[in-house]
Structure formats: structure tokens, C-alpha cells
Amino acid sequence: xxxxxxxxxxxxxxxxxxxxxxxxxxxTGIADKSVILANEDDVNAAVExxxxxxxxWTKTPALRRARILDKFKNILWERLTQLAEVISSEHGKTLDxxxxxxxxxxxxxxxxxxxxxxxxxxxxxxxxSGVDSHMIRQSLxxxxxxxxxxxxxxxxxxxxxxxxxxxxxxxxxxSERDPSASLLIAEWLREAGLPDGVFNVVQGDKMAVDSxxxxxxxxxxxxxxxxxxxxxxxxxxxxxxKRVQALGGAKNHMIIMPxxxxxxxxxxxxxxxxxxxxxxxxxxxxxVPVTEALADALVEKLKPKIEExxxxxxxxxxxxxxxxVTAQHLQKVTSFIDSGENEGADxxxxxxxxxxxxxGYENGFFIGGTLLDNVKENMSCYREEIFGPVLSVVRKxxxxxxxxxxxxxxxxNGTAIFxxxxxxxxxxxxxxxxxxxxxxxxxxxxxxFHSFGGWKSSIFxxxxxxxxxxxxxxxxIKTTTTRWPTGLRQNPEFKMPTLG
Numbered sequence: 001x002x003x004x005x006x007x008x009x010x011x012x013x014x015x016x017x018x019x020x021x022x023x024x025x026x027x028t029g030i031a032d033k034s035v036i037l038a039n040e041d042d043v044n045a046a047v048e049x050x051x052x053x054x055x056x057w058t059k060t061p062a063l064r065r066a067r068i069l070d071k072f073k074n075i076l077w078e079r080l081t082q083l084a085e086v087i088s089s090e091h092g093k094t095l096d097x098x099x100x101x102x103x104x105x106x107x108x109x110x111x112x113x114x115x116x117x118x119x120x121x122x123x124x125x126x127x128x129s130g131v132d133s134h135m136i137r138q139s140l141x142x143x144x145x146x147x148x149x150x151x152x153x154x155x156x157x158x159x160x161x162x163x164x165x166x167x168x169x170x171x172x173x174x175s176e177r178d179p180s181a182s183l184l185i186a187e188w189l190r191e192a193g194l195p196d197g198v199f200n201v202v203q204g205d206k207m208a209v210d211s212x213x214x215x216x217x218x219x220x221x222x223x224x225x226x227x228x229x230x231x232x233x234x235x236x237x238x239x240x241x242k243r244v245q246a247l248g249g250a251k252n253h254m255i256i257m258p259x260x261x262x263x264x265x266x267x268x269x270x271x272x273x274x275x276x277x278x279x280x281x282x283x284x285x286x287x288v289p290v291t292e293a294l295a296d297a298l299v300e301k302l303k304p305k306i307e308e309x310x311x312x313x314x315x316x317x318x319x320x321x322x323x324x325v326t327a328q329h330l331q332k333v334t335s336f337i338d339s340g341e342n343e344g345a346d347x348x349x350x351x352x353x354x355x356x357x358x359x360g361y362e363n364g365f366f367i368g369g370t371l372l373d374n375v376k377e378n379m380s381c382y383r384e385e386i387f388g389p390v391l392s393v394v395r396k397x398x399x400x401x402x403x404x405x406x407x408x409x410x411x412x413n414g415t416a417i418f419x420x421x422x423x424x425x426x427x428x429x430x431x432x433x434x435x436x437x438x439x440x441x442x443x444x445x446x447x448x449f450h451s452f453g454g455w456k457s458s459i460f461x462x463x464x465x466x467x468x469x470x471x472x473x474x475x476x477i478k479t480t481t482t483r484w485p486t487g488l489r490q491n492p493e494f495k496m497p498t499l500g
Contacts, residue, residue, distance in 0.1 A: 004035040004179050006042055006203055007186035009049035010196030015042040021176050021205070026092030026323040027313035029363035033090075035179045038204035043171075043211035046200040050142040050169035051217050053197030058139045058167035062115040065165055071192035073109045076102065083184055087152055088314035090178035092322040092365065093276045095315055105157030107448040108466045112161035118471050119166060128498075131483045137475035139167030140219040140243065144212045146233065148225045149175035149325050150279040150387075156185065158452065159222045160199060162470040168220075171200045173212060177325055179203050213237050220474065222465065223247065224281070226385075227411070227457050234460035245461040245473055247453060249385040250413030253286040253394075254442060255402045255428070257419035258294050264440070265418040266301040269391065272416075272442035274309060274369045277321050278333075278389040282414045282436070282443045285386060286375075287393050288402045295395040299348060299373050302391070306349045306369040313361050323356075323365040324388060330365045333388030337370055340381035340392070346373040351389060377408065385411070399424060407433055413454030416442050435459065 004023065005014050017039035022031035038046075057065075076083070084098035091098070112118075121136040145159040152174055160170045174182040182201045189199050202208050212218060213236050220243040223233045227248030237244040254272070256265045272284035287302075289295040312319035324330045334352055341347050347370070354368030367389065375382050375392040382392055396402040406415055416438035417428045425439045435454035438444030446452050446467065453464025463473035 001031070002033045004033055004183065004203060006036065006038060006046070007183055007199075007201040008042070008046045009200065010190055012183070013045075015039065015045075017042060023090060023177070023179065024326060024365075025089055026325055027361050027364040029327065029365060033180070035176050035203045037176065038202040038208040038211075040207070040211045042204075043202055043208055043215065046171045046202045047142055047212070047215050047217050049197035049200055050171055053195060054139070054141055054169045057169055057195060057198050060167070062119050062165070062167070065167065066113045066115040068193045069109055069115070069161060069165060070113045072189055072194070073106060073113065075188045075192060076106050076109065079188070080106075083153055083181060085315070086180045086184060087178065088322070090180055091149060091152060091279075092314055092325055093279070094319050094322050095317075097276050097322075098314070101151055101154045104445070104448075105154040108157045109161045111448040111466065112165035115165035118468075119475070127481070128483075130486055131481060133479060133481045135477055135479045137166070137471070138478055140474060140476060141168060142171065142218050143168045143220040143222065143474060144171045144173065144218050146173045146209055146212065146221065146223045146225070147175060149177040150276065150281070152178045152181040153185065155224050156182065158224075158465045158470070162466055163474045164194070164198065166471060166474045168474055169198045171202060171212065171218075173202050173204055173208050176203060176205055209233070213242075214240065216240075218242060220244070221246070222473075230460050243473065245453075245463045245465060246459070247281070247465065248458050248460065249411055250281045250283075250454065250458055251286060251382075251385055251409050251411040252282060252284050252414045252416075253288050253402075253406045253409075254284045254416040254418065255399070255406075256287060256289045256294060256298060257399065257417065257421065257424055258291050259420045260418040261420070262294075262297060262301065266298065266305065268416075268418065268440075268442035269302065270305050273391040274306070274321050274389045277324055277367070279325065279387055280443075282445055283387075284416065284442050285390065285392060286382065287391060288396055288405060289393065290396055290399060290402055292395060292397070295373075295393060299371070299393060302371055303348055306371050306391075309369045311354060311356070311366060311368060312358055313364070316358075321369065321389060324367060325365070327365055329388070330367055333367060333386055333390065336381045336384070336386045336388070337372070337390060340372045340375065340379055343376075343379045343381070345375045345379060345381060345392070347371075348373050377405065383409075403428070403431060410457045411454070412456040413458035414438070414444055416440075416444060435464070
């Protein structure tokens with residue numbers, strides 16, 4: 001059984017905690033690796049390495065930092081499939097999906113290579129007689145990323161490329177469920193020329209999280225995960241004076257209007273609900289067809305497509321959907337289907353009946369795609385984030401009812417509308433109280449030069465991730481006002497300065 005370790009100050013280290021956790025291949029159900037779980041000493045070593053590296057790294061010209069990230073980007077392109085295969089083996093998502101994940105992460109690295117432009121300040125000449133002012137952006141120091149299992153490469157790359165480009169040092173705490181991608185990233189950053197200590201990885205569980213959040217030398221924390229933990233990290237971190245961006249849960253709705261292209265909407269729902277086995281914070285988990293006739297037609301089209309989903313191991317090119325990440329998560333998703341059925345939803349397609357018959361994969365954490373119809377707002381399968389391949393249909397009779405449904409939910413991460421009506425689409429874009437919106441686009445994940453983040457209980461903190469919001473999060477502004485002697489002498493002034 002191979003062992004997954006930490007990466008601290010440019011070296012792979014085991015630490016001395018003595019604690020380990022199994023890492024499973026979700027397709028086989030077999031634990032073929034173990035990950036070392038950090039203790040407080042391991043966290044302290046990583047933060048200290050980053051603290052020592054920061055003074056020199058932050059004074060490294062932005063162009064040199066960008067060139068290192070550019071080399072790292074090229075390594076990622078060359079070894080994209082290698083990283084994707086590691087992700088698939090520990091997460092369970094199909095290889096094509098993992099390749100897509102890495103590609104979207106590389107886009108943020110590409111954005112971060114523009115560091116010299118992103119960090120350009122502002123200058124105003126003669127704000128007063130002989131007085132100039134200029135504003136610059138400077139790094140914070142040691143920044144931390146705490147990332148989830150569902151995107152073990154992309155979500156870290158939402159964070160550390162921008163943090164490094166802007167002159168910070170970084171400590172990554174990846175999910176202990178699929179930790180190997182983090183070590184490949186660390187190794188390739190070192191190969192690209194990143195100095196020791198600038199990027200570190202500590203594997204771990206809540207002990208590592210609490211040690212990082214409470215560490216006095218950590219200046220900023222980025223988090224993606226459940227709302228409960230996001231709220232905890234935001235509350236705890238900000239109480240200790242840290243800057244925090246914490247992205248939480250989601251329940252993403254897709255409104256289908258009567259004039260929509262129904263085939264287009266159905267295919268969009270298939271990918272958005274069942275891609276990556278629904279383990280995406282931007283997955284569409286609620287379809288909202290407007291009118292009963294449209295709802296009937298939509299369910300009729302969805303049913304055979306879901307029943308025909310090709311479910312199998314990630315590296316099988318025929319697989320359209322892989323297993324869930326752990327046995328515990330499989331049990332959780334199954335329990336939501338149980339509760340939906342018990343509370344009165346119609347189980348049109350029942351993923352609980354799926355049995356994997358491919359040899360060697362009979363004990364994998366597989367579940368079939370599930371379609372629940374006539375779901376009501378008071379059902380737990382609607383209120384809570386399932387994070388699995390379960391699509392709920394909530395029927396509404398008008399656009400206004402559908403919009404009110406979205407607004408009544410505590411989460412506001414992503415949403416979409418499918419329609420041919422420009423007026424309805426424009427009203428939706430303006431009126432919907434959700435952070436990321438798609439029009440005939442089911443998963444409106446912004447490109448790297450825009451920013452990712454929801455509203456309401458889907459985010460805690462004032463900054464979204466990557467794009468210019470990421471630059472603002474990982475920097476603080478410093479404004480300097482200058483006057484040089486001209487031979488004139490002035491008397492002291494005790495009023496508020498007015499330079500104009």
C-alpha cells in the first residue's frame with residue numbers, strides 16, 4: 001500500500017503524527033493507498049517554511065513570478081492526462097471529466113501569468129500643488145487553501161496561482177479522500193523553478209484545518225466545501241483577524257420555459273445533473289418546468305436517457321458516469337432518495353437499483369442516476385444539497401412562481417433558464433438573486449478572467465475566487481502621497497489637509 005505524505009519546504013516529508021487514513025479507489029472499493037494526517041507540528045513546519053520564504057518571494061519581480069507559473073502551465077499541459085488519471089483513480093470521475101477539470105484549472109494559471117499587468121497600480125500627478133499620489137497592491141504573506149474532494153486539482157488552482165502571482169506564499173490542505181493530485185502539483189511547481197517554501201502541502205483532517213485557521217502567521221484563508229464548515233472557517237478565521245473567502249453549498253435550479261428547445265434543455269440537464277455523478281457545486285439538481293404539460297414532456301424525455309446512462313469505472317472510455325467517492329457518501333445519497341420517496345416524491349428512475357456487473361468492480365461505490373418528480377419545497381431532498389446523481393423536478397405554473405422558488409432557497413450559487421424569449425431571459429438575468437447565471441447554459445462556471453462565487457449561504461466573505469476578485473483578495477492596497485522640497489517654507493497647519 002503506497003503512502004501519501006506532506007510537501008514542506010520543497011521536500012516530501014512524513015511528519016511525526018503517526019496518524020493515517022485509507023484512500024480508496026471508488027471503482028473497486030479497495031483501499032490501495034494511505035494518507036498521513038498532519039498534527040499541529042506538521043502544520044507549524046509548513047507555515048514556518050512559507051513565512052521564511054515570503055520576504056524574498058514577495059520582492060521577486062512579478063515578471064519572474066509569472067515566468068515560473070508559465071513553466072508550470074506548460075508542464076500541466078504536457079502531463080494533463082497523468083494528473084487526470086490520478087484524479088479519476090481516487091475520486092471516481094470519468095477520465096474525460098477529469099481532463100476537463102484540469103483544463104479549467106490551467107486556465108486560472110494562464111490568468112495568473114498576467115501578474116505584471118494585474119498588479120499595475122494607479123498614479124495621480126498634482127493632486128495638490130507639487131503633490132503626487134500613487135496606489136500599489138502588495139501581498140499579504142502566508143495564505144492557506146482548504147479544498148474539497150470533488151475537484152482535487154481545479155479548486156486548488158482557483159487559489160494558489162493567483163496567490164503566488166501576487167507575491168504570497170501558500171499552504172494547501174487538500175481533501176484526505178483524494179490527496180495525490182496535490183503532490184503532483186507541488187512536484188511540478190518545484191520543477192518549474194518555484195523556490196522552496198513558497199508552496200507547501202499538509203495532508204490532514206479537522207486537526208490540520210483547525211491548526212491552520214488558528215495559526216497566528218496565516219493571513220488569509222480560502223475554502224470550498226459545505227456551508228456548515230464554510231461558516232465555521234469564516235467565523236473562526238475572521239475572529240482572529242484573518243481575511244477569509246469561504247464558498248459553501250448549493251442547490252442549483254434550472255427553469256425551463258414553455259418556449260424552450262426541449263431537446264436542448266433535456267440534454268443540458270443530463271450533463272449538468274449526472275456529470276461527475278452530481279458531485280459538483282454547480283450541478284443542476286432541480287429542474288423547474290413551467291406548466292404541467294411541459295413538466296410531463298420533460299419527464300418523459302428524461303426517463304429513458306437516465307435509464308440508459310453508461311455507468312462504470314473511470315478509465316473505461318464507454319463510461320458516462322463513475323462511482324461516488326466513498327461508501328459513506330453512497331449511503332448518504334441513497335438516504336436522500338429514501339427520504340424523498342417516503343415524503344411523497346415520485347421515484348421515476350431509481351438509482352438504488354443499479355448493480356455494477358463489470359468484473360472487478362462489483363464492490364465499487366456505484367449508484368444509478370435518479371429522477372424524482374413532484375418534489376415539494378418542504379422535502380429534505382429539495383432543501384438539502386445531495387451532492388449525487390439525483391435530479392428533482394419541481395413543477396411550477398408560471399415564471400414568477402419559478403423565480404420565487406429560487407429566491408426561497410437558502411443557497412444561491414448557480415442557476416439557469418432555458419428559453420427562446422429574450423425578454424424573459426433579460427428579466428431573469430436582472431431579477432434572480434443568485435451569484436452565477438446561465439441563459440441556455442446549464443453550468444455557468446465563469447472563465448478564469450471572471451470570478452466564481454455565489455450569494456447568500458453559498459459564500460461567506462466579500463470576495464469571489466479567481467479573476468480580479470482573486471487578485472483583490474490576495475492583495476492589500478497601499479497609497480502613498482509625496483511632496484519633494486522646492487525651497488518654499490510653510491507654516492504648520494493643524495486642520496485636516498486639503499491639497500487641491
